[in-house]
Amino acid sequence: MTVISQLQNNKADMQQTRIHTQPLPTLQPGEALLRISRVALTTNNITYAAFGETPHLRYWDFFPTGAAEWFHMPAWGFAEVVETTVEGIAKGERFYGYWPIASHVVMKPVRIGERGFYDGAEHRLQLTSAYNQYQRISTDAAYRAADEDYQMLLRPLFITSFMLADFLDDNDFFGARQVVVSSASSKTAYGTAFCLESNPRVELIGLTSAGNTGFVEELGCYARAVEYADVEKLDPSLPTLYVDFSGNRSLRARVHQHFGSALVHDCYAGSAQSHEHIGEADMSLPGPQPQPYFAPYQIKKRNADWGPEEVTRRFNEAQLAFIRRVSDPQHAWMQINQHAGLDAAQQLVEALIAGDIDPLAGHAVLLD
CATH class of the missing domain: 3.90.180.10 (Medium-chain alcohol dehydrogenases, catalytic domain)
Incomplete structure (x- = not known):
């Protein structure tokens, strides 16, 4: 060589x-x-x-x-x-x-x-x-040697999911009663939902394209799947947190306009479908300004709160559980x-x- x-x-x-x-x-x-x-x-x-x-x-x-x-x-x-x-x-x-x-x-x-x-x-x-x-x-x-493919596919995404779920919980979901997640079929999105599915304080709603609603529903970690076309059918009176994995500006505008003052937080978690950053037009939308989320900031906070060893222990435990769920031969995600x-x-x-x-x-x- x-x-x-x-x-x-x-x-x-x-x-x-x-x-x-x-x-x-x-x-x-x-x-x-x-x-x-x-x-x-x-x-x-x-x-x-x-x-x-x-x-x-x-x-x-x-x-x-x-x-x-x-x-x-x-x-x-x-x-x-x-x-x-x-x-x-x-x-x-x-x-x-x-x-x-x-x-x-x-x-x-x-x-x-x-x-x-x-x-x-x-x-x-x-x-x-x-x-x-x-x-x-x-x-x-x-x-686990047998899990190498799962580890490298899921760990970098799941650290984002795990810390994002922790960030939202740490902030009491900013007072929300429902969490609306765009690009709900993406691995980082459903990893976040996996971490939050047993949390009784909020209902998780997965926004997705018409072709992916069946997949999102079958995951079982969202309370329900909703097509992008049906955003305006969601209850606009409930305090709502938007977790944005799509980066779609048109969708973001529709979410803000539909929920208005009931939108308590807009968390931009990153996107592969859109290569645009949050711009001035996004900042002028009704409701809260979109806020980018960056996992290392929450990791740094939890390292201070819990200590690095405990952060690693909790993450490893959750990651192994996630891999078991994703790779379940009876219902593989x-x-x-x-x-x-x-x-x-x-x-x-x-x-x-x-x-x-x-x-x-x-x-x-x-x-x-």
């Missing part, structure tokens, strides 16, 4: 992709070379790409391509150390974390401990630290499709960006 192969996207047109190869660099002291084994591709990755230049997110900056017009779309998955100059990082060790969609990556492991390491590459020091941490599978209490190689990943990325999304499908790309 003399080259690194990378799947890259064009910043001006995300759906334009290329497979780029470059010579394998000579490792410098303090560096490790990892072979990327498998990664998950979901609409979450498209969100990373769409918001790549957002100042507090900067997803394009994690894995620079060296070409101004091209970027790496990050993905969660597993990789193995194939060469290392770093004490405490052994050849053959397997790590879970945040990778480029590529054959290999060179990292600079720092803060090495029992849990794993952080990538100390200079360009990542100012980026969100949660994305810079790499977990040894040997010390990951939630790791997700079917895993495996794709081999960067060529297959390229086709998949282009399909996901185009919006060709089956809510039942989860995609694992095998690279080694």
Whole structure:
């Protein structure tokens, strides 16, 4: 192996992709070379790409391509150390974390401990630290070898779901009696509903397209599924919290206009279907101004409230329960499709960006 192969996207047109190869660099002291084994591709990755230049997110900056017009779309998955100059990082060790969609990556492991390491590459020091941490599978209490595909597909989404559910509960749902969730068929949305389904204080309503109402109803974690066309049929007198996974401005406006002063909070949780940010027009809508939600902020709060070990314990417990629910052979919420190689990943990325999304499908790309 003399080259690194990378799947890259064009910043001006995300759906334009290329497979780029470059010579394998000579490792410098303090560096490790990892072979990327498998990664998950979901609409979450498209969100990373769409918001790549957002100042507090900067997803394009994690894995620079060296070409101004091209970027790496990050993905969660597993990789193995194939060469290392770093004490405490052994050849053959397997790590879970945040990778480029590529054959290999060179990292600079720092803060090495029992849990794993952080990538100390200079360009990542100012980026969100949660994305810079790499977990040894040997010390990951939630790791199950048979669940690797489920873990990499669901953990990065479910941490958002788990902390979002906690954020809403922590704020007593801002006084709401019903929670209306858009893009209810998306994995992050129904992960949030899974965490809240037994909460007696609110009724969960899943907004979805006409073609996905059956899927949303069958999930069982929403009290009911409602088509987007029927938003105005919801009771406008009930205190309502809107959790927005669609990013659709027209839908957001309809929600605000329908509920008016009964809308107690508009929580924008991110989107793959819309690449637009909250704009001035959204801020002039009746009711509360839309507020973006960012999971690391709630993680930081709970680390202070509970301690990191307790946060991890609670999350691991919930994640394992979620994987059991999603993978239940009698009523599976997700079917895993495996794709081999960067060529297959390229086709998949282009399909996901185009919006060709089956809510039942989860995609694992095998690279080694």
